[in-house]
Amino acid sequence: MIKKFLIVMVLFFSFSATANADTLHEVKKGDSLSKIAKMYKVTVNDLRTWNKLKKDNIYIKQKIIVQKPTNVKTATKPVPKPVGNKPVAPIITEIIVQPGQVKSEQVVNPPVLVDEAKQLTESGQAIYLLLLDIAPRLEGIPYLYAGNTIAGFDCSGFIHFIHSQAGLNLTRKSSESYFAESATVVNPIVGDLVFFENTYKEGISHMGIYLGNNEFIHAGTKGVEIARLDSVYWKDHFVSFKRFHSVSVN
Known part of the structure; x- marks a missing residue:
């Protein structure tokens, strides 16, 4: 078991080193696109x-991406589930439960899921690795309604941008449409989608990327930031973890 874990971790860090080649340049006073282009x-x-x-x-x-995004088709090994605190699916809709917080007599059977997510394909595994490399480096980019570039993002624009940079051919849509085009995840892994409802409108209205340990990254009103699922606000609006059909086994 230990040998298998070490092999997986070596593969993970090897792939992450490739992903880190997608350098970001932070614009400084006097910079221009032509000057940055010449610099890199x-x-x-x-x-x-x-x-x-x-x-x-x-x-x-x-923050400007100054190197061509890595080709994601080179990874061939599966992504391990998060090490440490294993993500636990919510027992009841809108509640995130940490390991050890629920007594056996409190556990209830989850609802029957009509469309449950399947495991990741090899290309999906590679895309998830790149998502986890790219997304945190965009933290601090401001919120912009309907924005889907590094000049500013809204929540679904952020999802579209980072998936596109990771190599997924994804059409720009609303969080409600992305919800409809993805499958529910019972046991989430880092890189899966997380959805919320009734934030600025009724129904599905917000989304982000799960980072493990009850954290997710999203484009909120304060810009791209990392937040906690067990905070009062997000816990009250949580709907489910999901996964795009396009990264799952058919």
Whole structure:
């Protein structure tokens, strides 16, 4: 068991080292796209494409992707489940339960799920590894309604951007549409989607990426940030963990 764990961890860190090549440059006073392009020996058109910029305008502290995203088709080993505190599926909708918090007599059978997520494909495993590398490096980018570039994100725009950078061909849609196009996860792993309801409107209205240990990253009103699922607000609005069909085994 220990030998298997060590092999998986070596593969994980080896792949993460490749993913770390997708360097971010923080814009400083006096920077321009042409200056940044020259600095990193790429073209201005490359910067526009990788960052989905429609204009050449940039601002101080903006984070610019300055190297082509890694090809995700090289990974062949499965992603291990999170080490440490194992994520526990909510016993009742809208409640996140930490390991050891529930006594045996309190446990109830989960509801029957019509569309339960299947395991990740090999390309899905690779995409999840890249998601976990890319997403935290975008922390601090401001909130922008309907935004899906590093100039600013809304929640579904953030999901679209990081999945696209990780190699998934994903159409830009609302969190409600993404909810409908994904399957429910009973035992979430890091990289899975997490959905919320009744935040700024009724029904499914917000989403993020699960990071393990009851944390998730999302584009909220304060910008891209890491938050806790067991906080009062998010616990009250939690719906479920889900997984895109496109990264799952058919």
